[in-house]
Amino acid sequence: MSKGVIILGSSNSKGNTAKLVSYIKEHTSFDIIDLKEKEIQHFDYEFKNQDDFNTLFKEIVNQYDTIVFATPVYWYSMSGILKVFFDRISDFLYKEQDFGRKLRGKRTAMISCSGEQDIEASFYIPYNKSVEYLGMEAIGTVHGCVNDGALTKVTKERLEKLTIKLVAEKATVDSNKE
Ligand SMILES: Cc1cc2nc3c(=O)[nH]c(=O)nc-3n(C[C@H](O)[C@H](O)[C@H](O)COP(=O)(O)O)c2cc1C
Numbered sequence: 625m626s627k628g629v630i631i632l633g634s635s636n637s638k639g640n641t642a643k644l645v646s647y648i649k650e651h652t653s654f655d656i657i658d659l660k661e662k663e664i665q666h667f668d669y670e671f672k673n674q675d676d677f678n679t680l681f682k683e684i685v686n687q688y689d690t691i692v693f694a695t696p697v698y699w700y701s702m703s704g705i706l707k708v709f710f711d712r713i714s715d716f717l718y719k720e721q722d723f724g725r726k727l728r729g730k731r732t733a734m735i736s737c738s739g740e741q742d743i744e745a746s747f748y749i750p751y752n753k754s755v756e757y758l759g760m761e762a763i764g765t766v767h768g769c770v771n772d773g774a775l776t777k778v779t780k781e782r783l784e785k786l787t788i789k790l791v792a793e794k795a796t797v798d799s800n801k802e
Contacts, residue, residue, distance in 0.1 A: 626797040628654035628690035628790065630735075633706025635660065640770040641696045641737040644783060647775060648692060648735065651787040652794075657684070659705045667711040671719055677712045685726035689797055690733075690790060691760075693751065697738035702750065710754055728759035731793055733786060736767045741778055743767040763789055 630648055634641040637660045649656055662676040695702040716724030734751045748765050755762050766786045768779030
């Protein structure tokens with residue numbers, strides 16, 4: 625059975641992005657990894673970091689076929705927490721490359737959340753280029769927002785479309801594995 629995971633990269637584990645993440649989890653049963661709960665240091669050219677990243681990354685590539693990244697919009701960009709996670713993927717391009725290569729062919733999507741209903745397509749350039757470089761298969765991106773503590777109607781509609789795609793992809797992967 626293929627498995628999916630949502631990687632939450634917000635500074636608020638119970639904030640607005642987490643609400644979008646809960647919707648995806650509810651409709652896909654994907655696991656959630658909250659990067660706020662992990663200790664992940666900035667990329668080090670000398671690879672001297674002693675933190676949670678090495679074990680976490682290996683768990684992700686060994687256990688999951690689909691990886692959904694979820695980020696708030698902080699200063700027109702993905703959150704620093706998620707950006708550091710992407711930076712650290714470089715560890716596995718320089719060292720222990722067998723694990724880095726495991727990202728190839730995995731499916732991925734990106735969810736973003738800001739105070740606005742829409743976002744410029746350019747926001748997704750770093751994500752799109754990164755996953756293309758890593759050889760991952762991009763399924764889609766969804767932007768949303770939260771009003772008075774609840775997902776807006778448009779946000780729910782967009783998330784619903786993405787979850788339908790994620791579930792359909794999962795069914796295809798499972799039938800190919802049989
Ligand atoms: C440090 C910081 C920077 C932000 N920058 C932007 C921004 O550039 N554009 C925007 O529309 N909203 C911006 N916001 C608003 C957040 O994107 C918005 O409140 C989002 O829902 C927060 O999600 P969270 O609860 O997961 O942190 C910013 C918020 C913070 C805290």
